[in-house]
Amino acid sequence: MSAPGPGPEATGVRSADAGIDAAPRDAAPSIPVTGDVAWIHECFPERGGHLHVSVYLVRVPGGNILIDSGSFYHRDRLADRIRRATAGEGIRSLILSHSDYPHSGNIPALRGEWGDFEIVASCADPEIQGLPYARRSRIGETLEVLGRPFTFLDPPLADRSHTTWVYDETARVLFVADGFGTLHPPGACDRFWGALPDVGRAEGVAEFHRQTLRWLEYVDPDRLLGTLERMFARHPVEAVAPIHGPPIAAADLDAYLGMLGDAVRAIARRRPDHTGKDGDG
């Protein structure tokens, strides 16, 4: 086993898994999404509900592909889930949506356990993102990872500029990084988006995007929503797979997009009011 690569380093200096709102360790390590794609998640208690910090497992004949690596906050628990979900086989390749710590923070630890598996990263300069060993993906191109084609898309809902959405051409699952999240109530952590309680579901969509994508305060909703509509027309999905929310089945996508549209319009109507030195404009 080789030593962990450098990878993005924690901004703080504490150990992993500190103070987690724990779920039982004998819970199912993964939940099937569609075909050979499975959802592996942990939760983070946040104002307004729970926030998922997920990864996804794609099982192909050549091995297991992980989409994102989760936060170092959940390091031990996520590694345990991946170990159990793969019957100890581990990971052969990892596709990174972007290098933000809750997505990339476990790369060194996972490579420490399963060797220097391939990292596919979207950024223009992997070295600056702490990933000098990564294979670069480019927006607009299709790459084969362990023989399976993935297309890398320009993400309309993202915060970091080097983010990419990843479309699994085989399973028709769109992995959407920081987009399409939902805060959910405690006790609903294992449910798909369509099975969340009706009460509070729209608020969970709105609050997630208000908290996470601050630039939506400036958005022209029609520009943004039109771009999403065209993207789904070009890349039809069986499921949408966010990192910070439950998977959304194709049958529920119109309902989600309706709530997202309402949320984006409400955020845009508020107008930014924080441009002054004292925060009140």
Add this chain to the structure above:
Amino acid sequence: MRIRAAGRSTSPGEPRVSATHREVLPGIHWIQECGRHRAAIADALAASGSAWAAGGRALHVPQNAYLLAGERTLLFDTLSPAAGDLVLAALDEILDGRPLDYLAASHPDVPHAGNTGRILRRHPGARLVAPRAGETHALYHLDDALHVGPEDEIDLGGLTLRFPVATFLDAALHTWMTEETTRTLFPVDWLGFPHVEGECLQRTDEIDAEIGVDRLEAFHSRVMFWFQYVNVEVVRETTNRLARAFAGYALAPAHGLVIRDDPGRYFDLMNEVVTRVAASGRGGVL
């Protein structure tokens, strides 16, 4: 990694300049990571035939960190993991045996905060400072940091730091900073722009070229890709309010050159940038 020298001689009475840092304003030491990282943006600009990019000189999109030294010291951002050795060496030179009292991360993005652990291990007495804004501090191990926002002030003894809201940003967990004695605004990812070989660590008033809208557009059409989806008038109104709030402040961005003279012109340029990006779309990735 290639680090280029500033290419500027030191003479009596002028700020000290070295290959990677200089005192750019009184008490404000500018540490720059420069090189042909982010070659894609450089190649795209060269291919576009931008006049300022012509002439065969290498293009740089820098990472900047700033060490503020009064009676106490604070480092604002850490450069990228590719420059870990560089920033540690620069700190050793600038501090010259003094302690680092604070390490502030504008936001937990790898090119800004990627050396936090290394710096804290070298300077274990430094207090970590992080934005109060945002909801997920524990996911970044920032829950135990000193959280700062618009109502807070850090007195370094001779320098006074405040933390206005990050108006244009990527991550929600984010702060801008001002130093009120020199009247300097640190707008982090906003107001970045590429420069060419020979302009490293130079203020905009020290280089031959005038920074035009195309340089700012080249950066923001990539980093603030979301400009393509905005209501332009809302952004312009907000920029104009920023211009009034920070009138006369020098500008010290994380990815450009320090602007001391005529800073108000850059707010006007940014209004043109957002208009262009909204019309023409994303320039690429960074």
